Amino acid sequence: MTIYFIDGQFTKKDSLNISIDDRGYYFGDGVYEVVKVYDGELFTAEEHIERLFQSASKIKLAIPYSEQQLIDIAKELVKANDVKTGHVYMQVTRGASPRVHQFPELAVTPVVTGYAIHSPRPIKNIEGGVSVKTVEDVRWLRCDIKSLNLLANVLAKQEAHEADCTEAIFIRDGVVTEGSSSNAFGVKDGVVITHPATNLILNGITRRVVLELCKELGISVEERGFTHDEMNEMDEFFITSTTSEITPVVNIDGKAVGSGTPGDVTKKLQEAFARQIPLSVARD
Structure with a gap:
């Protein structure tokens, strides 16, 4: 009990x-x-x-x-x-x-x-990737506060669920902000791009770990808002959170991301993240 x-x-x-x-x-x-x-x-x-x-x-x-x-x-x-x-x-x-x-x-x-x-690690999603659905970001302007007011997030997640997707990705005024329960990252020409830590997103702890890993691995990072159109042209895409770790996104709104499989930059970051946790767990 x-x-x-x-x-x-x-x-x-x-x-x-x-x-x-x-x-x-x-x-x-x-x-x-x-x-x-x-x-x-x-x-x-x-x-x-x-x-x-x-x-x-x-x-x-x-x-x-x-x-x-x-x-x-x-x-x-x-x-x-x-x-x-x-x-x-x-x-x-x-x-x-x-x-x-x-x-x-x-x-x-x-x-x-x-x-x-x-709660087990989501190995299937980590290895195979997930599909996501974009939704309008209608939340209040203090998304940096991890408050109990999550109804907009719940509605977005449900919309994604009904579309057989794992996560909803918020779009505010044409710009990608974050997921309903995750942070969002695109990869273009080897550069990792993610929305800056403003009031429009929650500065995720796993997000911070990923940015540190990028620094250690020599992966270039741009913390900037990128548009919905840019999102659709990314070579790779992934989401991060405490429970989802680093999860590749292989399909956005029914369209394959890159080759439709987890990309090389995402995999490098996953391998580096796995080295941060106990070996026995990393191999689960």
């Missing part, structure tokens, strides 16, 4: 007590993070928890724990649930109070919850 964390305690699901007045339920008034687990160890935990605090600060939410305390809680969840390959989900809401749009006038304690579950 899964062990959860809530309000300072580790507990089983049937003992969870979350108020209907929680502002996360009413307004999506909160932030979250997902940290990957390889071989029972957290991967890039410091970067994820630091971003959690950054997101919280941007919505004026004070997390009642330190960064190290949250990392320790995440480690305990991994241990308690005996997770070898999987992920930890952590969420912070502003707390429970009567439903009014403005912040509660009385002191309200933010609610911190978390859990750790088993």
Whole structure:
């Protein structure tokens, strides 16, 4: 049975007590993070928890724990649930109070919850690639905040799902921004191109790892917005996220990308990424 964390305690699901007045339920008034687990160890935990605090600060939410305390809680969840390959989900809401749009006038304690579950690496997608569908980016202008307000992302993902695609790629004013739950990268003439880390995208942790790997491998990078038309002319395309790692995109809106198979630059980055994680896991 899964062990959860809530309000300072580790507990089983049937003992969870979350108020209907929680502002996360009413307004999506909160932030979250997902940290990957390889071989029972957290991967890039410091970067994820630091971003959690950054997101919280941007919505004026004070997390009642330190960064190290949250990392320790995440480690305990991994241990308690005996997770070898999987992920930890952590969420912070502003707390429970009567439903009014403005912040509660009385002191309200933010609610911190978390859990750790088993989830295998998506080897089939990593090796064979996936199809994606482009959709209009109608989200608000603070996509840099990893908030609980994900309805536009959910609708985009569902649209992609109904088209037998793995991911939706957002297009804003003719420019590719990111995926509904990933960052997007194109490769043209050996150069990796991705949208800069502005308010229009979430600066993904795996995105940052990939940019560092490009530097180590001597792969040229352009952080710039590229158009929908440019996207359709890319030699390669891939998406990144905590759970999807580096996943090649072999088909966009029904049209093959390049040869229709994962490209050489993408493969080099995947190999370099695999060297960052335990060998036994990398070969799973």
